[in-house]
Structures are given as C-alpha cells and as structure tokens.
Amino acid sequence: MRILLVEDDETIGSAVRDHIAATTHAVDWVKNLADAAEVTSAVKYGLILLDLQLPDGVGIDFLKKLRRKPDETPVIILTARDQISDRIEGLNSGADDYLVKPFNLGELSARILAVARRYSGSPQPTIRFADLEIDQPQRRVRLDGKDVVLTGREWAVLDLLVTRPGAIISKNQIEEALYAFGSEIESNTVEVYVSRLRKKIGKDRIRTARGVGYCLGER
Numbered sequence: 001m002r003i004l005l006v007e008d009d010e011t012i013g014s015a016v017r018d019h020i021a022a023t024t025h026a027v028d029w030v031k032n033l034a035d036a037a038e039v040t041s042a043v044k045y046g047l048i049l050l051d052l053q054l055p056d057g058v059g060i061d062f063l064k065k066l067r068r069k070p071d072e073t074p075v076i077i078l079t080a081r082d083q084i085s086d087r088i089e090g091l092n093s094g095a096d097d098y099l100v101k102p103f104n105l106g107e108l109s110a111r112i113l114a115v116a117r118r119y120s121g122s123p124q125p126t127i128r129f130a131d132l133e134i135d136q137p138q139r140r141v142r143l144d145g146k147d148v149v150l151t152g153r154e155w156a157v158l159d160l161l162v163t164r165p166g167a168i169i170s171k172n173q174i175e176e177a178l179y180a181f182g183s184e185i186e187s188n189t190v191e192v193y194v195s196r197l198r199k200k201i202g203k204d205r206i207r208t209a210r211g212v213g214y215c216l217g218e219r
Contacts, residue, residue, distance in 0.1 A: 001045075001046025001047060001116060001159070001177055002025070002026045002027075002044075002045050002046050002176045003020055003025050003026070003028070003045060003046060003048070004028050004030070004036065004039060004040065004043075004047075004048045004049070005017055005020070005027055005028070005029045005030070005049045006031075006033070006036045006048065006049065006050045006051055006054065006059065006062075007029065007049070007051045007078065008032065008054050008055055009051070012078075012101065013031065015105065016049065016078075016105070016108065017029045019108070019109070023109055023139075024139070024152040024155050024156045024159070025046075025112075025156070025177075026156070026176065026177055026178060026179055028043070028045075031054075032054050032055050032056045032057075033054050033056050033057045033059070033061075034056055036048075036062060037062065037065075040073070044073075044176070045073050046073075046074070046116065046160075046163075047073065047075070047076065047115060047116065048066075048073055048074070048075045048076070049075075049076050050062065050075055050076070050077050051077075051078055051079060052077060052081055052086075052090070053079070053081075059077065060089060060090065060093050063093050063094050063095060064094065067093070067094035074096045074115045074116070074118075074119055075094065075095045075096055076095065076096060076097040076098070076099060076111060076112065077090045077095045077097070077098045077099065078099050078101060078103070078108075079098075079099075079100065079101060081100070082100045096118070097114075097115055099111060113136055116136075116163060117136070119163070129205070129217070131143060131144045131145075132201055132202070132205065136159065136162065139159075141155075141201065143200075143201055143202070148200050148201060149200075150197075151196075153193055154193055154196055154197055156177050156178055157174055157177065157190075157193045157194065157197060158201075158216075159177075160174060160177045161206065161214065161215065162216060166215055166216070166217055167215055168212050168213045168214065168215045169213050169214055169215065170212065170213040171190045171213055173213070174190045174193075174194075174213070174214070175189065175190060178190075178193070194206055194208075194214055205217070
C-alpha cells in the first residue's frame, strides 16, 4: 500500500521510511502538518503513520480534521507520549492504533498489517483463492502447494489486489502503491507488472475491467 509518514525526527523518520520501503510499501515522508494536509488532499493513502508533536502543531488536531471531512484513512499514532490519557485521546480522536516510541520496527510492520486486514475485511493473515495461498505477513505466495517467487513490486501489486478481493482497483491506485513521490512511472508500468503476475499465478486470476482497472478473483 502507499503510506504517509508524518514525522519530524530525522533519525526515526529515516529508519521508519527505509523499513517500510524494504517491506515493498511505497512511502511518502513529510515533517510537518502543513505538508501532511497538502499531500492528503492530493493522494489517497492506504495508511498514515502520525507523530503527535510536530513543529507546526499537534497531530491530534490533524487527525480530528481528517475524521470530520470525513476521511476514513487508517491512522497509527507514533509518539513518545505514553500516558494512558494520551492513548485514550488518540483512539477517541479516530486513531486505529497507538504505538509508543521507542518501538520495534518489526512490531510496527505487524501493526500495519493488522490494521490493513481490518480495513480489508479479512482478519486472517493467510488468504486463499482455490489453489492460491497468499500469506501477507510473510509475503509468501504458494500455487498448487509450490512457492511462487515474486519481486518487490510484483508483490506490491498483488498485495493491493488482495486487500479488496473481487473489487476493481484502478490503474492509478496501483501506480500509487508502486511508487512514492519523485519516482518515474512509465505509461505501461501497471500493465507490465499485471502481465508478470498473471504468468506466475495464472492468467485468468487477475481480471481486467476495461478502462477501469483490475480485480483479483478465483480462477
């Protein structure tokens, strides 16, 4: 998915950004609330990682504005505030999870996947489509009981389709999942990766809605 990181600390921000990118998610990193407001008005994110204490304000205020729009983008708060009252305020303001600094990056990945599963309506980490098994936490795919090796970007496309099985995912949504700001996008990038996936998991597994996008379904 495409993730927005709102964090002004250089050390934490770079560590989180690099970790997320390594797990094949696209990530945009901004360091203040003004930039966060600007990018969220232009891009539909799959999830927001939000610090609370930022140079130009408090993250809770940004979160409340999102929910009033209403904007239902999942939000995980990342903060040094560890009081119970802070957790309660964050969750009551519309956050989906609350992680106190310092945190383990592996735990952050697990929480991101857990929130994504809740929003996709699939609480199980392993999703099955007939003879196709997709283990999201392990980024593992098996077809007819045999492992299927995917590249990072092939996995990013499949992961997006898996979150909404049967629903049509637009070409633009797939492009946003593949690349963060500043990356070049070829005109046929999506078609190339969909074609590669079809060769690996079955050509009829990913269906084309002409002029609209793609969807994942049983063969």
